[in-house]
Amino acid sequence: MISAQDHILIERFVEGTLTGMELKEFQERMTRDEAFKSEVEFYYLLFSGIRLSRERELTNYITSNVHVRHYTPRSVVAIVIVMLIIIGSGVGVWNYLEKDSATGNKKFFNFEFLNKLKSKPGTTTIEKQKSTRKNTIKESHVDEEDSLVQVRLQGQARNDSATALFSQRNKGDSSEDENIVIKKDEMISSIELPVVNKTQEQKKDGGKESLSKEAVEKLNPGAQLPEQENQHPSTLQVEFWQSPVNYKGFKLVKNKLVLFGIDRPDAVKLYSLNDQLYMQYGQTFSKLNPTYDYQSFLALKESEIPPQLK
């Protein structure tokens, strides 16, 4: 049986605080007394066991109080898939809401930036011009196009200036593209204008020749003399348009005249003389020839203006 004194000595020995003479005596006693030695060994084991129990208790304290996430390959894959779905939906919604004002098309996963990268520098301008030309035609002629006009490329001259506008637009970065609002051609008014036939007036003035022709026709209808054709109708449907690029010109198809750049529609007068249509705008006279393409107004010089029109 270990006494209280021995208990303290063993405790100090195990702790390593026994020194000097006390330690020497203790070691000698252990050599001499086998029972004492085994008791010291037992104490050593007890202290060691107590330490182990404390270590385990504290380890449990840590592991139960902290939460560490373990990512298995399966959970990582699941997280990646969820993230991709979230990002994909975000991109989808973003593109869906962003409506391209130029074409009216929704840019849904069109990956436009890839097309930009792929396209060669030399071909870029041409492709852009083509696309902008198409767009311009679409915008400005939705109301007026008939079947013929749809087939042909129209408004060449107008498109040149419109292309310039679009080219400028294309030069800007993509973010600028998003913000640019493209103005469209605007129809100011549409009226029916009479075409004053100066030829008939001329005929009235010099009616002798025409009377003789009429007499020949009546006397000999079998001669099949060419019938008098009225090249220009008595009225024309005239549309006045305004272009955002201040284009000035016209297009004449059948009974329809489209005029661009006319600020005062009431100052426009139309005349027909010798199968030629003339337009008077203020003091300026211009010849109007039938055309599917837009043409600029060609003002007549003073000397070129037929005296009948003056």
Next chain:
Amino acid sequence: MAGGNKNRELIKEIKSGNQDILLYLFKKYYHDMKHVFQSRNVEEKDILAQAAAVIVQVWMEIQRNDFSENIELESYLLNTSKDNAERLAAEKKANKKNKLTDVAVDERTPREIIAECVNVLDTASRQALQWHYAENQSIEKVAEKLKIDVAAAHDFIGKAFTQLSSIVKIRMAAS
């Protein structure tokens, strides 16, 4: 200098027996220790427990020994992790060898049996023994924690120790 001051404060807190420092150290150094264990092929499922064991080991070594407050905690923890990982690897290798030679190995050591016996004691006795013998806390401090006077604490620890030794002797005899 701020880092050094923080280090000293932490060691002071460990020496005073503040258990919250264990959680703080774990949260701060877990990922570094994890890399040490991973680089030495410790199984993923064991890393959490091993890292916690390292924190406790360092915490108790600082408490039990009169270490200077200038020791670098991070290096201490990472070096201990490295040592433990290497010891684990050696044990694993030895276990494989034993399995191959078909040598029966007793899984529980006497130390572990005693640790289990400590848990049989009532909470107060267990805590008193652990504070005094495992954490090297003085009788006065244990008395303060148990809210009894020093002489009573001395008696209480003595009785708890006798009780534990009896239990261990019975358990050892049985096994």
